[in-house]
Amino acid sequence: MALEPAITDLEQLKSHPAIAKLLAWNPVAVQGAKFDRNEISIYVERSLVREACALLRDDADCPYNYLADVTCVDWFPSEPRFEVVYHLLSIPRKERVRLKVRLEGSSPALDSVTQVWSAANYFEREVFDLFGVRFAGHPYLRRLLMPEDWEGHPLRKDYPVEGYR
Amino acid sequence: MILNMGPHHPSTHGVLRLILEIDGENIVRIMPDIGYLHTGIEKTCEAKFYQQVVPLTDRIDYLCPLTNNLCYVLAVEKLLGLEIPPKAQWMRVMLNELTRINSHLVWLGTHALDIGAMTVFLYCFREREDILRLFEMVSGQRMMTSYFRIGGLALEPPLGFFEKVRHFARRFPAKVDEYENLLTGNPIWGMRTRGVARITAEDAVALGASGPTLRGSGVDFDLRRDLPYSGYENFRFKVPVGQDGDVFARYMCRVGEMRESIAMVEQAVEGMPEGPIKAVAPKVVLPDREMMKTQMEALIYHFKIITEGFAVPAGEVYQAVESPRGEMGYYVVSDGTAKPYRVHMRSACLANLQLLPSMCEGRLLADVVAAIGSIDIVLGEIDR
Numbered sequence: 001m002a003l004e005p006a007i008t009d010l011e012q013l014k015s016h017p018a019i020a021k022l023l024a025w026n027p028v029a030v031q032g033a034k035f036d037r038n039e040i041s042i043y044v045e046r047s048l049v050r051e052a053c054a055l056l057r058d059d060a061d062c063p064y065n066y067l068a069d070v071t072c073v074d075w076f077p078s079e080p081r082f083e084v085v086y087h088l089l090s091i092p093r094k095e096r097v098r099l100k101v102r103l104e105g106s107s108p109a110l111d112s113v114t115q116v117w118s119a120a121n122y123f124e125r126e127v128f129d130l131f132g133v134r135f136a137g138h139p140y141l142r143r144l145l146m147p148e149d150w151e152g153h154p155l156r157k158d159y160p161v162e163g164y165r
Numbered sequence: 166m167i168l169n170m171g172p173h174h175p176s177t178h179g180v181l182r183l184i185l186e187i188d189g190e191n192i193v194r195i196m197p198d199i200g201y202l203h204t205g206i207e208k209t210c211e212a213k214f215y216q217q218v219v220p221l222t223d224r225i226d227y228l229c230p231l232t233n234n235l236c237y238v239l240a241v242e243k244l245l246g247l248e249i250p251p252k253a254q255w256m257r258v259m260l261n262e263l264t265r266i267n268s269h270l271v272w273l274g275t276h277a278l279d280i281g282a283m284t285v286f287l288y289c290f291r292e293r294e295d296i297l298r299l300f301e302m303v304s305g306q307r308m309m310t311s312y313f314r315i316g317g318l319a320l321e322p323p324l325g326f327f328e329k330v331r332h333f334a335r336r337f338p339a340k341v342d343e344y345e346n347l348l349t350g351n352p353i354w355g356m357r358t359r360g361v362a363r364i365t366a367e368d369a370v371a372l373g374a375s376g377p378t379l380r381g382s383g384v385d386f387d388l389r390r391d392l393p394y395s396g397y398e399n400f401r402f403k404v405p406v407g408q409d410g411d412v413f414a415r416y417m418c419r420v421g422e423m424r425e426s427i428a429m430v431e432q433a434v435e436g437m438p439e440g441p442i443k444a445v446a447p448k449v450v451l452p453d454r455e456m457m458k459t460q461m462e463a464l465i466y467h468f469k470i471i472t473e474g475f476a477v478p479a480g481e482v483y484q485a486v487e488s489p490r491g492e493m494g495y496y497v498v499s500d501g502t503a504k505p506y507r508v509h510m511r512s513a514c515l516a517n518l519q520l521l522p523s524m525c526e527g528r529l530l531a532d533v534v535a536a537i538g539s540i541d542i543v544l545g546e547i548d549r
Contacts (some may be wrong), residue, residue: 006480024302035415036480037244037480037482038483039481039482039483064372065370066373067373068483068485068492068494068507069483069494069511071496071509071511073506087494087496091370091384091386094391094392096392098483117372117373118370118371118372118373118519119372119373119516119519121519122515122516123516123520130207135266143200144199144200144547145199145200146200146203154205154208155208161205161211161212
């Protein structure tokens with residue numbers, strides 16, 4: 001089992017093109033980065049997510065024009081509790097990158113990226129439905145998988161696996 | 166008028182509910198309502214050991230169970246850092262391509278059936294029977310095989326298996342010719358599918374479409390060729406790309422893919438390497454049954470793996486494969502214990518479903534059925 005140790009030092013990862021672009025635009029945007037198992041993850045500052053995504057999408061060298069996925073991980077009980085994860089793919093350059101945004105547990109909210117990629121529509125609805133993260137600016141933020149009148153957010157860690165019935 | 170194309174409908178291929186606002190025969194607005202097949206698989210995965218999740222993955226996209234297996238198993242192997250022996254990789258590719266043909270046969274049969282060509286449905290399912298018998302031969306199960314396990318394959322392929330696969334691979338291209346004979350040059354098929362449900366390349370990329378839905382609009386991107394996994398770099402295959410972005414272009418893409426897939430199956434059978442089918446990792450991969458019955462250490466490893474699972478080093482991985490529907494991805498987060506902390510399935514159909522409004526609004530009601538068929542929707546994958 002030959003696993004190389006993860007690189008979590010931002011100084012060592014500054015040369016990665018996506019991180020370099022974000023740092024050149026606004027150094028506050030990148031809170032940290034990780035290179036693990038051949039995948040790069042970038043921790044983005046919460047209020048700058050939408051602009052960071054637009055920057056990466058419109059970049060000339062490596063346009064991340066495809067939003068593969070938006071999902072969330074619940075790290076209850078540690079804070080910051082939620083981590084919204086964006087998986088981006090650049091179709092011309094065949095590169096993947098992962099953006100992560102950390103949110104607090106009480107009323108987590110974030111800007112929607114539907115204006116950047118329309119693909120975010122259903123993905124963000126699903127995150128809202130199953131985790132309770134609100135996306136500001138989403139055209140139709142309603143429950144997607146659970147029934148309209150469901151109470152609670154099933155994929156949170158404090159929601160039991162068997163449900164409440 | 167608001168019309169409900171309810172979850173119980175023969176043409177929606179699963180429990181898809183569409184709320185249509187129509188003006189005569191024209192669609193003004195279309196809104197899909199999903200969630201009727203939501204079974205909380207992602208939540209269930211957090212309560213199971215890594216190896217116990219494998220049977221759950223079969224049932225997510227139930228038309229290509231081996232592809233789901235492959236994606237999850239590759240993700241966990243990436244987390245563990247396992248090296249998979251070449252024979253296991255080639256078997257995985259071969260069975261994956263047979264699964265792709267299987268899924269496209271269902272797509273073609275049901276899509277043609279919805280549009281009215283009922284004969285094609287029976288022809289496709291006749292070939293599907295042969296493939297399901299092959300799966301039953303190798304794994305004991307026709308559909309939900311769970312044949313790919315973490316570290317390799319579950320069982321050795323039986324004697325005579327490759328002969329049967331070779332026999333099928335020789336017969337199959339003539340069958341694809343039969344389907345094309347019935348449909349491709351058919352003027353009725355042309356009128357129902359050419360120019361219908363058109364989508365441009367920019368819209369498809371922005372809306373997150375993948376697979377033949379994306380390639381039908383002219384975007385040449387295939388994960389098997391561009392971001393290869395599990396030994397696909399050793400295979401020679403072409404990727405069919407359409408230009409018009411309509412139902413007919415997507416149909417030609419998938420029929421072309423069936424032909425390419427059977428060629429890949431032949432390549433796999435001809436070049437199948439010898440060797441073990443499981444990686445060398447005693448704490449993760451179950452030992453052979455003969456060794457388990459005779460050696461004490463093997464018995465202890467077997468017992469520990471089954472009852473306690475194996476701890477996976479902390480980290481996260483996103484692994485995507487090219488399923489018959491598009492980019493299917495598994496995002497697995499591990500916290501260092503024997504149960505996954507989070508498993509998320511990136512469903513190709515969920516993103517492809519977002520194309521439906523742009524494809525259908527302003528068009529006729531009858532085209533909705535053709536559009537849904539051309540996206541090749543499987544609700545199990547959308548709802549999980």
